[in-house]
Amino acid sequence: MATMQDVARRAQVSLSTVSYALSGTRPVSAATKARIEAAMAELGFQPNAMARGLASKRSRTLALIFPAMELGISGTVQEFVASAATTARSHGYHLVLWPFPRDEADEVRDLVVGGMADGVLLMEVCLDDVRVDTLRAAGVPFTMIGRTEDPDGLSYVDIDFDRTTEEAVAHLTALGHERIGFLNHSERSRDEGYAPTVRAEAGYRAAMRRRGLEPLAVLCDERPAAGRDAVAHLLQADPGLTAVVTMNEMATFGATVELQARGLRVPDDVSVLSIVTSPGVAAMTNPPLTTMHAPGAALGRLGVERLIAAVEGTSPTADPVLLPCLLEEGESTARASGHPPGTR
Amino acid sequence: MATMQDVARRAQVSLSTVSYALSGTRPVSAATKARIEAAMAELGFQPNAMARGLASKRSRTLALIFPAMELGISGTVQEFVASAATTARSHGYHLVLWPFPRDEADEVRDLVVGGMADGVLLMEVCLDDVRVDTLRAAGVPFTMIGRTEDPDGLSYVDIDFDRTTEEAVAHLTALGHERIGFLNHSERSRDEGYAPTVRAEAGYRAAMRRRGLEPLAVLCDERPAAGRDAVAHLLQADPGLTAVVTMNEMATFGATVELQARGLRVPDDVSVLSIVTSPGVAAMTNPPLTTMHAPGAALGRLGVERLIAAVEGTSPTADPVLLPCLLEEGESTARASGHPPGTR
């Protein structure tokens, strides 16, 4: 490959001038710059990332750590990745996804210590996450997507589960619903400290209590069949249920089927509101779901911006961000039917 | 951070000896090596990847290019990634996922030209893929997951669609089925040159014809509702259908529902065989699907091994690999019912 030296010779300037022309670090006259650019084009010059990284002590690469093997990659994550990659690029960074099991915190740290990445975006953060401690101890710049139990002083972006569940319940009560169930993620996810499972249920319970309503929540595996069972449980606990908030896409598929199998029409008899939903999921059921979809793209952009701020050490520490999911009207929620509760 | 020079001083050896101790390129006495290792541990030494890369002209990184924003990341891809990452690591490489839209072939090339990666794993290769031409022209080592229309001379690993569809049809005919439909991916995927859509249908048709059976295939969007419509079409075209081979997970969910909605029991009246399936999908329907699941893990391992061979230039060009999907008995296929065709 052509080196900068080759370009310099060809453009009849010194090596350093080529560097300045490329980086804009110092002024270069228009004529010189034009010659340099011509030389680069003729030689098909491509700067060597390693040499650049060694000299500048920056790789201009951000590592998005994702535990590929452990949890599914949902549509939300895709929106997130696409937006994060675009944002990184517009700031002159590469965004790469680096697969690491959650327990390999040291390896993640060494990526940055060894100079392969300038900073780390941590996905699937759980309430108590070793990686956070390791990275903090090593002074590695990082931003969490999600947050630990006590994220004070850390850089993060996350879904605002309190507000999302509050708005979900508000949407349903505005339609006259009072007996509203909650279909959560799995018990396993909760036991592993998966934060959404915990935070969303807490938010839902609070939202119900604030209105003097009785919360009714079930955990449920991420399978359609489990969703059917979960609906059965909910209806057994309260046969007068008129609405369900779900935060479990696979289970939601089963849930709507089970409701219909029991002769309960959606939304005429029971409303279904799917929260923290991936794009495209709404269209997958019949009727199309009313959803509150996760702000994946916004989180991707904001997460990268925060990480870059941390890497470049410009802003002291940008404030954390909490974004609610956004309501998107489908056809699975409607005004509560007139049935007095429990008489159906 | 501590440098190799620091380690050398502390261990009272020269810099080069440290390097040899670390790489094993030249023999180092046990005593010296022990001192060096102690020094490294005390200093928390972590070699600088950029310096190493600059000096050795190798990044020891492989880039898995994936068009994140365009197609979903299925369970198969996850198996694939996990296995590829593990294999890469066991050979001393990092595997990173690099999100690039399919049309940014130049950027992909520049990753390697610029030294950020030593080679490229190309996912979601379609029949006519610009990236392949660009990479080949630049002499960049790469291996395809999938293959172009005419992949001669290129390094690739792929699903053996001919054998998979042949075995799918064989499985069903062995059960006495003769009227077997095929539920394919979407028309859009075919128009974009998505290879599986084309190859699987061709394989299915050939397998049917070999047996003197009439093929009946439909394209179908990747949504459950579309799967329901597709089944309706198939049954309209041949009301005597007793089995369906599906290669479209989302549509398969809808397909089983539609069959049951029409009073056709699975598998008693109609068998469903889902091919090129992700792990875990089988359990998502009722009854659990009989599947032929995609050999994601094997492809990941083999793909990385081939790429490393190309990068290191050891083997001339490892032979391409084609692997069939593996049959996994579920409860959605059974012996054809006794109905004379069309009399149901």
Add this chain to the structure above:
DNA sequence: CAATCACATCGAAGCGCTTCGACGAAGCGC
């Protein structure tokens, strides 16, 4: 018109590592 000042450019010193040739000290056969 000498002193001053931007501006554009250059040369050289690293960044932290790999790798090559060289070299001293043993160990060997004869």
Add this chain to the structure above:
DNA sequence: GCGCTTCGTCGAAGCGCTTCGATGTGATTG
């Protein structure tokens, strides 16, 4: 006891870039 090889180690030369201080050149000023 001599040359010879082998083993373990060292010093130095880069890899291709960024960046700092220095320098030359006109234009600007009192």
